[in-house]
Amino acid sequence: MTRKAKRKDIRRQKWRSALAVLALSIPILLVAGLDLGLFAIEIGDRPVREDKEGNLRANDRQLKEAFELVTLLEFYPGVYVDDIHLGGMTREQGIEAIQENAMNFLSKIHIELEARDEIFEITGADLGASYNISDAVNEAWQQGRTARNPDIEQQILRRYQEIQALLTTPFKTEGSFDYDRDYMRQAIEAKLAAATVAPIPAKATAFDVATGSFTIAEKIDGIQPDVDKAVDDVMALLDTGEFRGKIKVDMETLDAGMTAAEMSSNLGLVAQASTPIMTMDAGRNQNLRRASQTMSGIIVNPGEIFSYLQALGPITTANGYDMGSVLLSDGSYDEALGGGLCQPSTTLFQAAFKANLQIVERYNHGRRSIYHEYGTDAMVSSPGADFRLRNNTDYPIAIVGIFTESNMIYRIYGKPLPAGETIGFSVRKIADVEPGPDVEKLDESLAPGTKQLTQAAVPGSTWQTFKVFYRNGVEYYRELTFTSYYQAYPAYYKVGPKPVATAAPTAAPTAAPTAAPTAAPTAAPELPAPVEEAPAP
Template identity: 30%
Template sequence: MANNSLKNENEGFVMADAEESAKSKKTFSLGKFKIPAIIIASVLVVIALFFGIMHFVSAPWRSGEKPMPKLLADVGMYQGMGFRYFDGVTINGVDVGGMTKNKAKRAIADAQDDDKSAYSIKITARDKSYQLEGKDIVFSIDSSDALEQAKAYCVSIMRGETVFDYSKSAFKVDVNIDTEKMANVIADIQNQLKQAPVNATFKGVSAAGVQFEEEKDGINITLENIKKDIETFIASGQKTGEIIATNAPVSAEITVAKLKEKIQIIGTFSTTSTASAASTKNMKKAMEMCDGSVIEPGAIWSFNGCTGNSNLASGGWVPAKVISGGQFINGYGGGICQASTTIYNAALRANLTIDTRFNHTYPSTYCKVGFDATVDYPSKDLKLKNNTGYPVYIQCIMDGRQLKVNIYGCPDNTYDNITFESSTIKRVPGSYYDVAAYRILWKDGKVIKREQLISSRYSLKDPNASSSSSESGSGSEGSESGDPSGGESSGGDSSSIIPDPTPTPDPTPTPDPEPTPSPDDTVQQAA
């Protein structure tokens, strides 16, 4: 019994030892606490993983030059708060660390707008410039691609596929301008910078011949090029500076070479003053003021536009005979109608279009009836239109009492001669008579055009009769500048007024004849 009892007791100790041994394999004693081995093992794995990650991602900063990003916080953001960009990630210089994608997008746009005041751009084209200030710029920024690239970069770090590198953490966004919102600004830039070409034109006539002003090419600047120039400048990172606007040259149509090849005298006319010294002085002044006039293609030239108000002593005009209310009186500027008439007849021979012309109250004896041209500032003017494709130059010369006008231009080879005719078409005895004038173009001895010019109505009343309605000054209503007492004649006198003739019946109209040009009325057109 005793042996059995001892055996059982020993077996119990053996079993107890076995259990104790088994327990000793599953736990560790720490004072009164026992920790399972599996927990200890897990902790060791986590610690090892932590130091491994720290070692891996901190490699770029081990030199101590840059601080390590708060990676653990970023890990937390991934796991518990959704995606956030790592600290140190920048887009267009904006640190988006800790931001969601939407917040980062807003931050980029806000930063660009906040920085607008720093922009001041000078846009130039030749000698013109436009100052574009930040307040006028409306930005258009699409940061979607850059945000996605930055996100992919952060994710690759989390996956251990790359390490954080500041040189690779800065992303760029193309900054454009909102063309629609800046349409008015861009159009204004274009209007201020574009330059139309300037054709070569006449400069004057000297002993060396006709002088010309050189042509100048223009420049064309498109709206699209303005937009691209501004965007390229902004994308470069600059905020102040100068842009040379992209442009294309626009050639002038008329060059000096073309003018020299084509230009010659196309019309000339002369008259002689037999008027008073005062009238002759006014003629000379008017001729000098009209000399050198250039009429561009399609443009209209004005005699009054050259002389200004010829009724004023302050303008240098002196009193001489004028017609006012059908009477001869003294008025400032008297005599200048001989200058306007000389220019008018030269223009007719140059085949220019006559836009505006008035006749005198009484016909002038220094030109054929129906071919005079009176002026009276501002109501009556002589206006000529350049109907050619080239500039026309008016040269006015007064040598002593001789008035001569040469008109330079490009010859019209559709005709080779010009003749002129005038005839009375209506007569009211004791009152007036009407005169029709014609310009006739010839080619190879045949009439190719018969043009009726502006008709004239002349008074048959005695200019020496008294009239209470007479007023001094060539600008009064119904008055006409001129000096019919010699100023309107070449060798005649003030009595050279057509008398009231015996009435004759109007002739029966006949087809236009083709007369042989007479030397006095013919202008030879250069081929």
């Protein structure tokens, strides 16, 4: 062996010692994330040789280059993600560059949706987009790092060979956009909402009280964008890699429901109720008559709420109302403008109850009136306590009020109950309430000590009201609907002032009578002093 050869062997041994150290150092370098900044080193273009046994052979320069390259914690030259050359960047720098590019890309997205001759713009913010670069970055990072060999020198040379190949055959990959379809749908639906024309159902516009018939306006179907199809079309465009374009949105019809003819054919009398006129109070009867007039022909379309007080209008003499009897808070009665209007509200409540309409607001009286049973009344007081109902059917309803000398009548027209079915009341008392102590009120006009009954005591009670369903006269279902509390009222008395106490009369003085003269008394004989005897033995 020549001296020159010995020097070469010595250098080879030094490199192998360094490689052994490298084998232990690479994991430490990777964990520490060192940036050695060695890309100033040029990658040789002369390929390493492979011997007959398949092992790679390299000269000292190539081995030195290989050693320095495989220790780099940077992307190698020739590695691209989204056409961004990552060579010379650390992993973190590469990720930042890719993400910045993706954000710039999203900002350029501009898709136009055309609906009903209007343009609605969709941007990247509407797509619920997220850019998935994890797989692309991992794959790019592995370029030049995949070779494995038990021999550390061979592994380094194999990796060096991979790195050299990237110069002539670059590695290119792409990240992928992921879209949140639900988010995108909500955004597109909100944008296209302005293109929707809501349907207008057939609707009652008038009611003829004399014939009991409705006038029905024809329905108008609506139109709305097919949002799901629009989302599919946007997704399809994005999948082609196009991020700008124009999409014509399909429109679909919104059916407004039944026709006017279909609605009319299903309308008729639903239910009615009647309460007796029990007084000859002209003012009160005028109020009942006026209430029937103001409400006859009122239409309540599906979903609408009817207010009794609102239907009455202002309770004034100018509006046709008069003085009538009203129940006061103490259980007594007095005259007031609009007195008696609780009877029409009670009658209407009973009709609505039998028509199975939804009762929104209802109050019972503080005391039962003579024209209704317990638990079947609806007290009103303006302002404040109202009677309200909701049309909870799919058809219009109309209200008709009728006043006669003997009865207050209300009828409900709309979709009749199924053939053979009726609804009625059933009430049950669940508690009695005893009146409180008598109440006395001083009346100076009464004679002292006088006590007059002005209002008899009234017991109170609590009642449950059940809605009972009948089929051909036979009950098949019932439900508790209301609980009514009727107050107890004490007896009321007027009392006169308390009697004033007076002194007993004094008799006039009279002369004392003169006694007749009598003889001087004779002294009584002196009796001997008593002698105390000793007791017998």
